[in-house]
Amino acid sequence: MGIRTGEDYINGLQSKKPEIWMEGRRITDITNEPVFKQPIKEIAKLYDMQHDSEYQDKITSICEETGERVSNAFIVPRTYHDLMARRALYEIWAKATFGLMGRTPDFLNVTVTAMASTPEFYAKYNPQWAENIQNYYRYIRDNDLFLTHAIMNPQTDRTKTSKDQKDPYTYLGAVQETEEGIIVRGAKMLATLAPITDEVIIYSFPGFRPGEEDYAISFAVPIDTPGLRLICREPVQDGKRSIFDHPLASRFEEQDAVLVFDDVLVPWDRVFIYKNIEAANRIYSDTGLSQNMHQATVRGLIKLQFAQEVASSIADSIGVDGFLNVQNQLGELVQSVESIRALLRTAENEFTVRPNGEVVPNPIPLETIRGILPKAYPRAIEIIQTIGAGGLLVPPTQADMEALSDDIERYYGGREGVSGEERLHLFKLAWDLTIEGFGQRLVQYERYYSGDPVRKLGMFYNNYKRQNPSFPLVDRALAESKANDSKNKVNTK
Numbered sequence: 001m002g003i004r005t006g007e008d009y010i011n012g013l014q015s016k017k018p019e020i021w022m023e024g025r026r027i028t029d030i031t032n033e034p035v036f037k038q039p040i041k042e043i044a045k046l047y048d049m050q051h052d053s054e055y056q057d058k059i060t061s062i063c064e065e066t067g068e069r070v071s072n073a074f075i076v077p078r079t080y081h082d083l084m085a086r087r088a089l090y091e092i093w094a095k096a097t098f099g100l101m102g103r104t105p106d107f108l109n110v111t112v113t114a115m116a117s118t119p120e121f122y123a124k125y126n127p128q129w130a131e132n133i134q135n136y137y138r139y140i141r142d143n144d145l146f147l148t149h150a151i152m153n154p155q156t157d158r159t160k161t162s163k164d165q166k167d168p169y170t171y172l173g174a175v176q177e178t179e180e181g182i183i184v185r186g187a188k189m190l191a192t193l194a195p196i197t198d199e200v201i202i203y204s205f206p207g208f209r210p211g212e213e214d215y216a217i218s219f220a221v222p223i224d225t226p227g228l229r230l231i232c233r234e235p236v237q238d239g240k241r242s243i244f245d246h247p248l249a250s251r252f253e254e255q256d257a258v259l260v261f262d263d264v265l266v267p268w269d270r271v272f273i274y275k276n277i278e279a280a281n282r283i284y285s286d287t288g289l290s291q292n293m294h295q296a297t298v299r300g301l302i303k304l305q306f307a308q309e310v311a312s313s314i315a316d317s318i319g320v321d322g323f324l325n326v327q328n329q330l331g332e333l334v335q336s337v338e339s340i341r342a343l344l345r346t347a348e349n350e351f352t353v354r355p356n357g358e359v360v361p362n363p364i365p366l367e368t369i370r371g372i373l374p375k376a377y378p379r380a381i382e383i384i385q386t387i388g389a390g391g392l393l394v395p396p397t398q399a400d401m402e403a404l405s406d407d408i409e410r411y412y413g414g415r416e417g418v419s420g421e422e423r424l425h426l427f428k429l430a431w432d433l434t435i436e437g438f439g440q441r442l443v444q445y446e447r448y449y450s451g452d453p454v455r456k457l458g459m460f461y462n463n464y465k466r467q468n469p470s471f472p473l474v475d476r477a478l479a480e481s482k483a484n485d486s487k488n489k490v491n492t493k
């Protein structure tokens with residue numbers, strides 16, 4: 001089949017019947033549910049871009065194995081050029097959503113591509129797992145499927161291990177084996193966009209200890225697999241508000257869900273790791289799975305750039321960007337964007353080649369972005385709030401703007417040349433990004449989307465120290481000082 005259109009994607013959603021719960025009721029017709037309608041359209045637009053002559057050659061390629069056109073997310077980069085072709089996909093899709101949708105299909109498509117490109121990792125433990133992950137990769141590539149993932153255990157009691165929780169199957173684990181596969185029970189979080197995806201893949205952050213074998217599993221199943229329940233958080237919008245009033249929140253909400261597996265059967269051919277602590281703990285370091293960081297940092301850069309433009313345009317619209325304090329804040333934001341852009345270029349230009357021939361960005365600058373963004377993005381939001389000040393809280397609705405157009409022109413306009421309607425529309429955008437529940441979720445997303453930044457930074461430093469075990473500059477400074485010291489002693493004798 002190869003690349004899908006938006007219509008193919010929507011038809012695919014309509015053909016499935018996942019068990020989705022939201023606000024106390026079961027959602028049975030996802031594509032006609034107001035809250036999901038617009039986000040589905042936004043994802044459909046991305047699929048349509050694959051068929052648009054303006055983008056097709058930039059974001060898709062011909063698959064060597066099948067001769068069919070597939071997304072660049074499914075191509076294993078063998079050269080710098082391949083890597084940049086993949087980056088073009090990330091960038092074009094991120095620009096289409098202003099970087100506000102983090103889990104667009106490329107994120108997990110790239111993840112599975114990276115997992116499947118290291119079959120030797122799985123084969124070391126079980127040759128069947130290697131075959132399974134490669135077949136799964138081919139399946140999602142050739143059908144151009146959209147995945148969600150859930151890697152965290154529910155936040156019940158973090159002082160206890162998986163098996164010591166009140167109920168041993170609070171955290172997702174294997175209960176039993178059958179001829180057809182394994183039965184799994186328990187919950188995982190936080191599956192972003194799950195209700196509008198085709199499949200879910202499960203794996204975990206490292207940290208399993210002996211005795212936790214039942215939880216050391218990885219697999220994938222269709223999102224409408226019997227026994228799988230999706231419990232959505234309260235939506236941040238009702239799907240009925242005008243896009244003019246909520247230019248971002250009405251379009252780009254990514255619903256998050258907890259996944260409850262109520263004795264779900266996972267067929268053997270969908271099992272990638274089973275009761276193996278070492279494999280589960282090494283999946284990140286040994287499979288290149290974290291290649292999705294490249295997607296995440298390209299997208300994060302676009303999102304930060306968008307916030308920077310919003311800050312600069314609201315400052316310009318009310319004529320405050322001549323003040324030194326405002327210029328300092330706007331300058332800080334521009335430098336933040338430029339730092340990340342430079343780090344990204346460094347990561348790409350200083351690419352490395354994995355033993356399997358896969359070209360990957362240098363992880364040090366990429367991880368550095370991962371460390372900076374959880375602070376830089378909330379700071380960008382704070383700057384918009386500071387510059388927008390009380391003005392962020394005044395925009396009436398579009399209906400008021402029509403009913404009271406004289407007042408709007410007189411009291412809501414901006415600096416010379418900025419009409420009341422223009423300024424209000426811009427401030428509504430800033431409201432969505434900084435004040436709405438939608439905007440607050442976006443901040444929380446940057447903090448946590450790829451794990452706890454506190455532990456990530458600790459891991460980063462440990463890895464860095466392993467790769468840089470000595471301190472040559474310090475050693476030389478000490479040696480030179482000793483040498484100078486003894487020379488001085490000789491001279492003064």
Ligand SMILES: Cc1cc2nc3c(=O)[nH]c(=O)nc-3n(C[C@H](O)[C@H](O)[C@H](O)COP(=O)(O)OP(=O)(O)OC[C@H]3O[C@@H](n4cnc5c(N)ncnc54)[C@H](O)[C@@H]3O)c2cc1C
Nearest residue numbers: 149150151152155189190191192444445448449451452454
């Ligand atoms: C908007 C959003 C979207 C997300 N989307 C996805 C998704 O699509 N798929 C997915 O799998 N996950 C997703 N995540 C979840 C994300 O992976 C987790 O939030 C993240 O890994 C942190 O885990 P946690 O939320 O369980 O926090 P916890 O691990 O419970 O941490 C809570 C607090 O306690 C501290 N803490 C806890 N344990 C320790 C420790 N051992 N040492 C030191 N400090 C500790 C942390 O620093 C933190 O401040 C998403 C998260 C957000 C916010």
